[in-house]
Amino acid sequence: MTLKLTFIGLGVMGYPMAGHLAKAGHQVTVYNRSTAKAEKWSTEFKGQFALTPALAAQDADIVFCCVGNDDDVRSVTIGDEGVVNTMKAGSILVDHTTASAELALELDTACRNAGLSFIDAPVSGGQQGAENGKLTIMCGGEESTFHIAQPIMSTYAQAVNLMGQAGAGQLTKMVNQICIAGLVQGLSEGLYFAEKAGLDQNKVIDVISKGAAGSWQMLNRHKTMIEDQYNHGFAVDWMRKDLDICLSQGRKIGAKLPITAIIDQFYAEVQAMGGARWDTSSLLKRLKATD
Amino acid sequence: MTLKLTFIGLGVMGYPMAGHLAKAGHQVTVYNRSTAKAEKWSTEFKGQFALTPALAAQDADIVFCCVGNDDDVRSVTIGDEGVVNTMKAGSILVDHTTASAELALELDTACRNAGLSFIDAPVSGGQQGAENGKLTIMCGGEESTFHIAQPIMSTYAQAVNLMGQAGAGQLTKMVNQICIAGLVQGLSEGLYFAEKAGLDQNKVIDVISKGAAGSWQMLNRHKTMIEDQYNHGFAVDWMRKDLDICLSQGRKIGAKLPITAIIDQFYAEVQAMGGARWDTSSLLKRLKATD
Amino acid sequence: MTLKLTFIGLGVMGYPMAGHLAKAGHQVTVYNRSTAKAEKWSTEFKGQFALTPALAAQDADIVFCCVGNDDDVRSVTIGDEGVVNTMKAGSILVDHTTASAELALELDTACRNAGLSFIDAPVSGGQQGAENGKLTIMCGGEESTFHIAQPIMSTYAQAVNLMGQAGAGQLTKMVNQICIAGLVQGLSEGLYFAEKAGLDQNKVIDVISKGAAGSWQMLNRHKTMIEDQYNHGFAVDWMRKDLDICLSQGRKIGAKLPITAIIDQFYAEVQAMGGARWDTSSLLKRLKATD
Amino acid sequence: MTLKLTFIGLGVMGYPMAGHLAKAGHQVTVYNRSTAKAEKWSTEFKGQFALTPALAAQDADIVFCCVGNDDDVRSVTIGDEGVVNTMKAGSILVDHTTASAELALELDTACRNAGLSFIDAPVSGGQQGAENGKLTIMCGGEESTFHIAQPIMSTYAQAVNLMGQAGAGQLTKMVNQICIAGLVQGLSEGLYFAEKAGLDQNKVIDVISKGAAGSWQMLNRHKTMIEDQYNHGFAVDWMRKDLDICLSQGRKIGAKLPITAIIDQFYAEVQAMGGARWDTSSLLKRLKATD
Structure with missing residues (x-):
């Protein structure tokens, strides 16, 4: 039709x-x-x-x-x-x-x-x-x-x-973004630690990505993260727009989002570094910024 | 042989x-x-x-x-x-x-x-x-x-x-635990938000688990988390022991682990709630503790 | 006139x-x-x-x-x-x-x-x-x-x-509230630690309040905090309203406020505990909530 | 005698x-x-x-x-x-x-x-x-x-x-350091926000330092913080040594110190920036590092 x-x-x-x-x-x-x-x-x-x-x-x-x-x-x-x-x-x-x-x-x-x-x-x-x-x-x-x-x-x-x-679609999308924020920061701290520890980061991901630490982000973003490449993917500016919506909604329905809130601020640091268009996985770059 | x-x-x-x-x-x-x-x-x-x-x-x-x-x-x-x-x-x-x-x-x-x-x-x-x-x-x-x-x-x-x-095995395991901490907190905030928003949590996970928010923890822990069941899995006491090792090592090699550090403290709250033997996914229960 | x-x-x-x-x-x-x-x-x-x-x-x-x-x-x-x-x-x-x-x-x-x-x-x-x-x-x-x-x-x-x-009055008030958030959480963790450590909290405050840890909040709120009394002072609901303004403004001017953002979420936990009208110093009560 | x-x-x-x-x-x-x-x-x-x-x-x-x-x-x-x-x-x-x-x-x-x-x-x-x-x-x-x-x-x-x-002296000193960590971060976020907002930071401190946001650190450190001077005072290396003691003790006595833990990691960023000998108030410099 x-x-x-x-x-x-x-x-x-x-x-x-x-x-x-x-x-x-x-x-x-x-x-x-x-x-x-x-x-x-x-x-x-x-x-x-x-x-x-x-x-x-x-x-x-x-x-x-x-x-x-x-x-x-x-x-x-x-x-x-x-x-x-x-x-x-x-x-x-x-x-x-x-x-x-x-x-x-x-x-x-x-x-x-x-x-x-x-x-x-x-x-x-x-x-x-x-x-x-x-x-x-x-x-x-x-x-x-x-x-x-x-x-x-x-x-x-x-x-x-x-x-x-009505609204349930938006609320589901918010859950998605909330899950991503914590996940990507954890992954960033893991990869950062691996580098500082002198490990072969690719080999580490090979080993741990199938287990309890595994995630879509680990599988699909570790290579670019290790290569310090962020000119792709879902832009930090959009993520902050979405997290703003999540945090406002959380405020309205009494849902506490402590780590989402602070990671949103970490993304503000990425923006300040010039990363408005970088992929959300650039939280790793933020960790390295003060090194 | x-x-x-x-x-x-x-x-x-x-x-x-x-x-x-x-x-x-x-x-x-x-x-x-x-x-x-x-x-x-x-x-x-x-x-x-x-x-x-x-x-x-x-x-x-x-x-x-x-x-x-x-x-x-x-x-x-x-x-x-x-x-x-x-x-x-x-x-x-x-x-x-x-x-x-x-x-x-x-x-x-x-x-x-x-x-x-x-x-x-x-x-x-x-x-x-x-x-x-x-x-x-x-x-x-x-x-x-x-x-x-x-x-x-x-x-x-x-x-x-x-x-x-020597030591590289332990360091790799640390990366694994660091990745898990942030990931599980993100997942917990997501599921908590979903419940507060009145969504069908299982349906939400069905939809988002294949995409960018997906993870082993989401796939393997969401059911028990939604059911508020934590008498299984990897105990919070062990996780805190491991995170203590990660944070000490981070201190030694100059690797900053801001979110790992604060989630370790959230696990201390889980312990105080009586959750020493609960699975690490009990970070969700902590979010609900003050409701 | x-x-x-x-x-x-x-x-x-x-x-x-x-x-x-x-x-x-x-x-x-x-x-x-x-x-x-x-x-x-x-x-x-x-x-x-x-x-x-x-x-x-x-x-x-x-x-x-x-x-x-x-x-x-x-x-x-x-x-x-x-x-x-x-x-x-x-x-x-x-x-x-x-x-x-x-x-x-x-x-x-x-x-x-x-x-x-x-x-x-x-x-x-x-x-x-x-x-x-x-x-x-x-x-x-x-x-x-x-x-x-x-x-x-x-x-x-x-x-x-x-x-x-125009606006400078509001911006100054925001600085005031931002300073208070971190300060009160620090004070709460200090008093909480003192209690857990079995110290005489009043004596501790007597000794440290004149030095580098001293503050208006320490001087004027420690007694009620130690007595677990929060039915007075500046209400958590108002503080959250103010912090919402601060965080929105921070978003606008590119000022990162990581700890302010997460403490705002801790105040959400206080609200969930029934503390909407409690004094801002009730962050201490939140720390005890999971004990 | x-x-x-x-x-x-x-x-x-x-x-x-x-x-x-x-x-x-x-x-x-x-x-x-x-x-x-x-x-x-x-x-x-x-x-x-x-x-x-x-x-x-x-x-x-x-x-x-x-x-x-x-x-x-x-x-x-x-x-x-x-x-x-x-x-x-x-x-x-x-x-x-x-x-x-x-x-x-x-x-x-x-x-x-x-x-x-x-x-x-x-x-x-x-x-x-x-x-x-x-x-x-x-x-x-x-x-x-x-x-x-x-x-x-x-x-x-x-x-x-x-x-x-025996031990009570050390425990009291820990309370002191715990109170300082949150306080200095709050003060840093406040001064940082003031600068970003285009306010006269000295005038702001004049006005708010007598009230509920006031503290020894605000009174004694705001001038050097505004001037970006940190070659004085209590060194970040020492603070991290002390916070390590606090966090270990907290672990032992079941005292949760979420913000102390994350600020300790912020101090790790200051160290990475070359600030091992800077005053603890250099948390402000960390906030500016990504600008």
Whole structure:
């Protein structure tokens, strides 16, 4: 079945995601803040582009959005030229931005009031996952809505999961980021210690990565960490944005996050070192900074 | 080839390890502080037991040792009734205790002076790994010695690795424990947050465990953590002993371990809660303690 | 000189502060969210009360405000019934609320646009300081405005300081709270250790309080800490509100606050223990919680 | 009354302390590892020097000791040429070294066995306090012994306090160092934030130092901290030695010291930056290191 789809936000994630939708045969209209990129996309994928989110969303069955932060989402959805103003009755808004659970509830209400449905749907898997169509998507919303949107999202995902009501997608993504923060700092201290101790770091990882210390990060990041290479992966600036959301939410629900909080500050040190765009594994570089 | 082997220390690890040696057809003599257990072992595995380490080690080709801490090792090796006093020229001492790198160097020297060879060989894989013969062993010592001892250790190990000179086994084990501390705290904060946020914790783990937040601990410990079950696994008391070794070594080699240091203190809180024997994943229980 | 003054917010701080103004002979009109308290105040201090901030601020030479948080301030100043709507040209708005520096800049602009002057003026010294008229006030704003408002604020302050342009008062208050967080945790760990070590805690404080470990908190809080009494002083809920402001500001200006961030999380544990209204020194009680 | 006194260890503390004893008219014999310094001292203060601790201690009424660490103390007291071998029956050994409580108990027992009395007596007040005779001394031991030694120690102290049985002096000193660690980090984060916020740091300290954030460190260290001057005061190397003692003791008595533990690691970063001899207030410099 061919649907009319709209995609708002053509960053490193959104650009290929919207591309997958077009390649799957859907009729896709995109919007991007800088029109040049929207034009480039429409040429590459034979789709349409519009000059405002509201214009892009007219007649769409599903509107997808993947922008920077809460305020960016508000602007393109419930802002003056936002998609909610023009979406047709019964259509669905899917937000792929990693944002607050509060925003998800706010958009859910706005959509209900406008006769629309909403799903918060943050992703993990990074730029590579977006390009390969292998993202993992964590959704919050009504089951009936999810069942409509799920097959479409599968175009760019290896797993699309309904986690609960509106906001549950964002909350699940927060759990993911919280787990990563402590894990990467532990891994960094381990590799740092190994180097100081004069061990062959690669050999050490070979030996311990299958056991109780093993992790995705150890397996996928140790080589670049040992080589002091961080110009790749998930940027520290984004991680800090996400951790800010986690810590604010923790404050709201009474969840204490002591180590997450201090590692967020360690990432501030990485930013100060010039590492705003480095991969999150650059916590190791911070440990070496004072050597 | 049948060897004459000695095993010192029949704790939850040593008991089955020595058993594997006997079952492989070697002639094994054991020593244990409480003789009752040594007697039980000798009945079960048709081996010998001796009343002192020195007596147990006479004529042995290789002497294995797996006891509590540095001082325990000193006592059974270079102490008055220690094995070094009676081991025959050219034989090998293998220490499976997780201990300091300093001790490894001390024993290496003592062995050299006595015409013996030494390997420090701490293990990972826990009680289950010892029972199933699936331990991972991290060795420090001479290559020629390693090549003799390696096949014998393979009786109870899935991997036996030479990491470098004497002490390198202990240092590798330290890296392992350092990586675990941060990882488990991150996982605990994540699961705690998930519960507070009203998410289905098992579903969350299903979704995120394959991605960037994934780890052995997440896969193998989330169920018991969610069920608040900690009467299993690697005990907090042992973890604190190991982290003490890591932090002392860090002090010596100038390796900063900020998060390892504070998590060691969190484990002190777990001990104070009565969790001395709980699994290391009980950091989650600590987070809930003040709720 | 008798002035027409308005005071918005009659909490434990504002109530006595407004009282000092009335006792100094000024003509004071108050506003409070719950009118009962405003009425009580007007009876006690022979002043007026009004039913909205806007009504209270008519004809005032200076309007003071001391409410809960940023949003509360916005509501009573630039909200629909806020004071800025009715303040006469050339009059001054003084905000005693501990709030964000961003809010101070926002109000400064709003006042300029309305032909008014603004001073952010958070206080320290607590309820007792407010009652005794011994507060310390940290101001941000224009010097000429400060010179008019300073003598009036002196009615309830022992020190009124101009720290810089708008926002500088709030920023100074943040420095104060940041210094306190680390200090109180250090003091708590010290007293806790002393108890565990079996020392006479009072005697220890007698000896060390004059030296390099000495502090206002040690001098003024050790007795209640030792007695496990926390129903007094500066509430943990307020401290967390303030630390949230500090951490947000730190994020904005690139100031890393690792220990402030983690102690803020320790305060979350105190809240979870039921300590929302306890004094900030209750970090000691948190250390004991797991014993 | 003129006594025969012995002083072991002529470092920056011991040299002037022994000098005060001589100037008070006592007959003082000193020992120092490097004899040149002992000779210099004996010339300056018209005393004697000896070539071993044992020789120095013969006939002494009280033997004072102020050396580096536990092992140094053991060497000069119960070592082969230690003072305990030659001290006369009924004489007193006073240890001014900041050392472990365990050592204090060990020496107390050794002294009792030799018919001697022991007092552990660590000091605070720094080099300046030693030179001006204004130290604060925290003692552990028997009251009767204390009453004999107290007036002699007053020669170089403004306060000499008996805190309890043997070890209580050391434990009190630990409380002092624990309180300082958190306090100095809080102060550092505060001053750092102030600078980043563009405030006049000196003016800020003027305003907040009398209130709830005030401390000896704020009063006495803010100027040098603001000027980035750390070549003075209490060296980071010594602080780490002391914190190591605190953390080991905490481990023994079950006292959790989370922030002390992590700040000890921050001091490791200062050492790595080349700050081994910098004042403890150099935690501020660490915060700036990644800027």
